[in-house]
Ligand SMILES: [Zn+2]
């Protein structure tokens with residue numbers, strides 16, 4: 784069986800696949816990169832495709848959005864990696880840093896406190 788003969792359902796639903804793929808957000812229709820992050824108990828993650836710098840990463844994390852590393856390898860599919868505290872503490876890595884998708888369709892219309900009162 785060659786790679787072209789693998790059924791689409793098998794290629795797309797491989798539960799151990801952490802390969803990154805470009806999709807459209809169902810809510811805002813913007814392009815996002817989606818992947819399963821983590822080998823065990825993986826989380827289905829969507830990130831914005833534009834890489835972020837140090838300041839933007841801090842701003843994203845302060846806003847409650849996680850950041851991930853996009854690992855691009857020459858002969859293998861791209862992967863999203865968890866950007867945990869030890870990865871960040873290790874200094875400048877060679878990956879592109881991407882922030883969790885900031886979906887404009889899911890932001891509250893106004894301050895939550897005013898909406899509750
Ligand atoms: Zn990295």
Ligand SMILES: [Zn+2]
Nearest residue numbers: 808810811886
């Ligand atoms: Zn969205």
